[in-house]
Amino acid sequence: MNRTDRNEQRIAQILQAALQCFLVKGFHQTSMRDIAQAAGVSLGNLYNHFPGKEAIILAVAVAESEELAPLMQQLASADGDRAQVLVFLRDFHALCRQPEWAMLAVEVLAESARNPAVAEAFAENRRRLQQALADALQRVAQRERRRPVLAPAMQAQVLLDAIESDALRRGLGEAEGADDASLDLGLLALLLGARA
DSSP states (O other), X not given: OOHHHHHHHHHHHHHHHHHHHHHHHOTTTOOHHHHHHHXXXXXXXXXXXXXXXXHHHHHHHHHHHHXXXXXXXXXXXXXXXHHHHHHHHHXXXXXXXXXXXXXXXXXXXXXXXXXXXXXXXXXXXXXXXXXXXXXXXXXHHHHXXXXXXXXXXXXXXXXXXXXXXHXXXXXXXXXXXXXXXXXXXXXXXXXXXXOX
């Protein structure tokens, strides 16, 4: 393994350890020392890779962007097929429902309220995702030769908000014992004019 590969592996190891620390202790309660210990690296080595926690959370935004890329590619290749857009909605809902994703979303939202750089990094991910969904919904409407109930950008925003809100409630335990199908994505898409 060459030096670049080891460096990338070490960065991934640090990011994973940081995420675990953020999930357990919260962003502000986690120290750089906590992250170094969890990653099994010296504090100096940690600072060689990341000058502080802000740099780590910004790297998490990049990782989120990379995790969303296949979903956005899925939308781009849907070619106006509403069934494929619904598959995206289900896949995105499944991703957001992961407890770690929901808990990290709370930490990111809290830090975004305090830190404009963090807010912008994650907002850019959301803008790209929303635009990709809006474009896909527009292609669905064009393919079906119909006029959407809402503008595609608004449809995309409402769909993503509904999915993220449901996932966040479930991730934080508010919906324990609730039926897994409580958010009927097909019905939601139908109501927004992107029939399931």
